[in-house]
Amino acid sequence: MNVPYHAGLPKVTVNGYSIRRRPNIIRTEMESGFPRMRRRSTxxxxxxxxxxxxxxxxxxxxxxxYAEDLKDGVSWFEIVLFNGMGESTVVARFNGTPYDAKPEALGMYWNVSATIEVQSLPLLA
Incomplete structure (x- = not known):
């Protein structure tokens, strides 16, 4: 079961937001001719x-x-993210690297950044 996004937290900001799809192609060099390429997974x-x-x-x-509900980032959770379909609720988890937090305005605000891995972003039907 996925952990819900905490209601007391705001949405992520678009500042510094980026999406990077992991490679999903296997390439095999052939003795002669063009290399063979195929999809690794669906x-x-x-x-x-x-x-x-x-x-x-x-x-x-x-x-x-993060520490208790997500068990230090190990558990999958639901979060609203942006992609080409607009805002969508997706299932994600931290990618094994903890978040980075930097104080601002004498510690009254914190800029928190992290890389999360998402199971699947919605695509145009």
């Missing part, structure tokens, strides 16, 4: 770089949510 993880601008109280919620 489901591919996508890495998404996300950022939050959090108030001090929201950062406290984030730290607890």
């Amino acid at each position: 489901s591919v993880l996508t890495d998404v770089t996300v950022n939050w601008k959090l108030k001090l109280s929201e950062f406290a919620i984030f730290e607890k949510w």
